[in-house]
Amino acid sequence: MLGIIGAMDEEVAKIKEQMENVQMMQRASMEFFEGSLKGYPVVVVRSGIGKVNAAMCAQILADVYHVDAIINTGIAGSLNAQIDIGDIVLSTDALEHDMDAVTFGYPVGQIPRMDTLSFEADKNLRRLAKEACERVNPDITVFEGRVVSGDQFVSDKTKKDWLVDHFAGYCTEMEGAAIAHTAYLNRIPFLIIRAISDKADDSASVDYPTFEAKAIEHSVKLLLELCTLFPA
Ligand code: ADE
Numbered sequence: 222m223l224g225i226i227g228a229m230d231e232e233v234a235k236i237k238e239q240m241e242n243v244q245m246m247q248r249a250s251m252e253f254f255e256g257s258l259k260g261y262p263v264v265v266v267r268s269g270i271g272k273v274n275a276a277m278c279a280q281i282l283a284d285v286y287h288v289d290a291i292i293n294t295g296i297a298g299s300l301n302a303q304i305d306i307g308d309i310v311l312s313t314d315a316l317e318h319d320m321d322a323v324t325f326g327y328p329v330g331q332i333p334r335m336d337t338l339s340f341e342a343d344k345n346l347r348r349l350a351k352e353a354c355e356r357v358n359p360d361i362t363v364f365e366g367r368v369v370s371g372d373q374f375v376s377d378k379t380k381k382d383w384l385v386d387h388f389a390g391y392c393t394e395m396e397g398a399a400i401a402h403t404a405y406l407n408r409i410p411f412l413i414i415r416a417i418s419d420k421a422d423d424s425a426s427v428d429y430p431t432f433e434a435k436a437i438e439h440s441v442k443l444l445l446e447l448c449t450l451f452p453a
Contacts, residue, residue, distance in 0.1 A: 222255075222262045223451070224288035225444065226278055228396050231433065232295040233267045235441045240265065248281050255286070259448040264288065268396060271372050272317065275396035279403035290346060291411045293400045294444050296436045297368070297392035298375050298421025300385050305417065306432045308361050309439055310391045311350050312368040312413035314339040315398035318384055319371035329387055330369075332402075339367065340401035343410035350414055353446035358439050366391030368413045370398035376425035384421075393421050416440040 227233035236258065237243075243256035251274075255264045264286050268278035275293070282288045297310065304310065316330045316339035323329050331338045347365060354363040369390035375381055384390050397413035404411035416436035419425040 222264060222286055222288050223448070224279070224282035224286060224291040225263055225265045226268050226275065226282070226291065226293045226396070226400060227295050228268055228270050228275065229295070230267055232437055232440075233265055235437065236265050236294075236444060239445060248285065249277055251278055251281070253281070253286070259445055260453070261448040261451050263448070271395050272370060272399035275399040276403045279400045280407070283403070283407040283409060288409060290343065291400060291404050291409055292346070292444065293397050293411070293413045294440045295394065295396070295415055296418040296433060296440070297394035297415035298419045298425055299392055299417045300369070300381060300390045300421060301364075301366070304364055304391060305362070306419065306428060307435055307439060308417050309354050309358065309363045309443060310368065310415045310417065311347050311363060311365045312342040312397060312401070313347070313365050314341045315368040315370060315401040315413055316340070316388060317371060317398045317402070318369040318388060318390070318393070319373060337405070340398065340405045342401070342412045346410060346412035349450045350412055350443060350447050353450055354443045357442045357446045361439060364391055368397045368415065369393050370395055374425070375421040376423065378422045381421045392417060414440055414443060
């Protein structure tokens with residue numbers, strides 16, 4: 222079974238519409254919709270925004286549904302001039318940009334006493350998602366790179382430059398790395414799929430509402446196609 226997490230209602234609504242044989246369960250104030258998507262068994266859930274909500278949600282998918290893989294879908298701010306609004310970023314890896322134990326000699330972003338700076342996404346999921354994206358979204362570009370997450374909507378050029386300089390991130394959002402972190406601890410393969418809604422700079426607050434719907438459309442189309450590529 223595949224676990225699919227979106228942070229916001231808008232990000233999961235279109236996915237839920239396509240599901241069959243749906244059963245709902247509530248846990249930690251979240252609604253988990255179990256059923257099938259294009260014939261593949263899935264559980265779809267809106268986690269709520271931010272790292273704590275996202276991590277809790279992923280842990281419930283692990284404990285209650287014993288999912289074989291987790292996909293986090295949604296939108297993000299671009300950190301790279303080449304990556305335009307509407308384009309897709311697939312995570313190579315993810316880290317928490319607001320983790321800071323520099324005082325103790327750790328690089329910024331590294332969680333103290335963990336054995337990795339960033340959490341690596343599953344290569345097979347990445348390969349399949351790229352194939353699916355190129356098939357259903359031929360008019361946009363799909364990138365593969367680092368996703369940096371924090372409890373912050375980035376809408377300021379100075380912060381954006383800082384994220385690029387320190388982490389060479391491709392996009393920034395508020396949940397992916399927390400899901401990656403949880404998946405890593407539970408040894409569950411994961412992938413973050415994010416469509417770009419803004420440039421994470423001073424134009425972000427204006428662009429975000431304008432492009433949110435279009436960006437979500439791209440990530441949902443990709444996800445539905447991806448489900449058809451999984452072996453039955
Ligand atoms: N999600 C979409 N755009 C974002 C941004 N600029 N910062 C954080 N999360 C986002």
